[in-house]
Amino acid sequence: GEDVEQSLFLSVREGDSSVINCTYTDSSSTYLYWYKQEPGAGLQLLTYIFSNMDMKQDQRLTVLLNKKDKHLSLRIADTQTGDSAIYFCAGTAAGNMLTFGGGTRLMVKP
Amino acid sequence: NAGVMQNPRHLVRRRGQEARLRCSPMKGHSHVYWYRQLPEEGLKFMVYLQKENIIDESGMPKERFSAEFPKEGPSILRIQQVVRGDSAAYFCASSPMTSGSSYNEQFFGPGTRLTVL
Numbered sequence: 001g002e003d004v005e006q007s008l009f010l011s012v013r014e015g016d017s018s019v020i021n022c023t024y025t026d027s028s029s030t031y032l033y034w035y036k037q038e039p040g041a042g043l044q045l046l047t048y049i050f051s052n053m054d055m056k057q058d059q060r061l062t063v064l065l066n067k068k069d070k071h072l073s074l075r076i077a078d079t080q081t082g083d084s085a086i087y088f089c090a091g092t093a094a095g096n097m098l099t100f101g102g103g104t105r106l107m108v109k110p
Numbered sequence: 111n112a113g114v115m116q117n118p119r120h121l122v123r124r125r126g127q128e129a130r131l132r133c134s135p136m137k138g139h140s141h142v143y144w145y146r147q148l149p150e151e152g153l154k155f156m157v158y159l160q161k162e163n164i165i166d167e168s169g170m171p172k173e174r175f176s177a178e179f180p181k182e183g184p185s186i187l188r189i190q191q192v193v194r195g196d197s198a199a200y201f202c203a204s205s206p207m208t209s210g211s212s213y214n215e216q217f218f219g220p221g222t223r224l225t226v227l
Binding site for chain 2: 006031048097
């Protein structure tokens with residue numbers, strides 16, 4: 001099955017860019033997703049990318065997909081304190097279920 | 111249009127008791143997914159249901175856990191004879207589509223946090 005890996009922790013200063021990385025093993029995922037989880041809350045879909053795309057930009061968010069290296073990244077420009085949360089990458093494995101990475105905790109310092 | 115609703119939000123049970131977690135999907139969604147999040151970990155798929163059918167339960171523990179999504183009413187995740195290791199956040203998601211090759215956003219509920227004493 002799909003295996004998705006993320007670094008555990010990232011700390012940035014307010015106004016800087018944040019880059020959260022994710023690697024995956026199964027290249028058959030048609031879509032790859034980034035979710036945000038704030039403390040005590042559910043998951044909020046931030047953005048997604050279709051597997052035949054290399055890049056997708058959505059306001060402050062840029063997703064890069066390197067299919068050769070099976071590497072996905074999420075860049076948040078002008079990071080704000082409200083961006084502090086846990087970020088999960090996910091892919092669709094066989095069937096419709098999502099396979100999640102372990103999450104990256106982003107801390108934004110004022 | 112209300113989002114995915116889960117109740118209770120917090121549930122405390124003693125070892126050996128039963129836990130029942132409820133999920134009402136978004137209006138118009140007929141597909142429900144249950145995920146479990148252990149402390150400091152990502153979400154792990156448990157089961158995927160359509161109305162009155164279990165489509166994929168490959169992530170469900172073989173014993174004590176069951177799920178249903180009846181024709182009327184919410185989806186229920188039932189854990190019998192709970193143990194401390196069942197303590198986790200249980201998330202439900204719903205979607206309107208089935209095709210694995212099409213964009214199929216899953217909308218997540220706020221989760222039920224189960225604590226087993």
